[in-house]
Amino acid sequence: MDQATIDQLRAELAEHSMFELLGGADGLRRVVDDFYDLMDTDPLFAPIRTMHDSDLTAIKDGLFAYLAGWLGAPPQYAQRPGARCIGAAHAPFMIDERARDLWVECMHRSMVAGGLADRYREALMPALAQMADALRNV
Numbered sequence: 001m002d003q004a005t006i007d008q009l010r011a012e013l014a015e016h017s018m019f020e021l022l023g024g025a026d027g028l029r030r031v032v033d034d035f036y037d038l039m040d041t042d043p044l045f046a047p048i049r050t051m052h053d054s055d056l057t058a059i060k061d062g063l064f065a066y067l068a069g070w071l072g073a074p075p076q077y078a079q080r081p082g083a084r085c086i087g088a089a090h091a092p093f094m095i096d097e098r099a100r101d102l103w104v105e106c107m108h109r110s111m112v113a114g115g116l117a118d119r120y121r122e123a124l125m126p127a128l129a130q131m132a133d134a135l136r137n138v
């Protein structure tokens, strides 16, 4: 990211949360739906798609709720019935480096395909990659 773009992003974030910059609930919904729709349809992501339930509706809601709070909207993930910490939610799955990298690549590609502004994607992806690495358990 060049300095002018960093300055632009800083100015935007001084006025708005990242949740708002992504377009609020509708914008984040699109990001989450695009992510799981790509995971569902591109054979590259089959190794991680098979780890998920055949019906992606619940996890779309879960990732939306989690990311909304993470991006600056009022927290809602922890308020959901039966909510677990994000680490516990992933403990039953073997998340190795390959699974982590596929998850991150799927998020990157879906953001590009969905037309998310480069500066938002470039700001978000390193933090998401860090979180995905923290969920690695193998």
Ligand code: HEM
Binding pocket: 048, 051, 052, 053, 059, 062, 063, 066, 083, 084, 086, 089, 090, 093, 095, 099, 100, 101, 103, 104, 128, 129, 131, 132, 133, 135
């Ligand atoms: C930034 C990183 C990540 C975030 C924010 C995230 C978020 C979430 C959330 C909110 C849920 C729902 C948990 C619940 O039931 O309460 C979930 C489930 C799950 N995640 Fe992640 N996740 C991340 C990385 C990964 C990675 C790297 C993998 C590896 C493939 C992965 C695989 C799964 C699986 C298999 C489930 C359960 C899906 C199901 O039951 O259908 N996640 N994730």
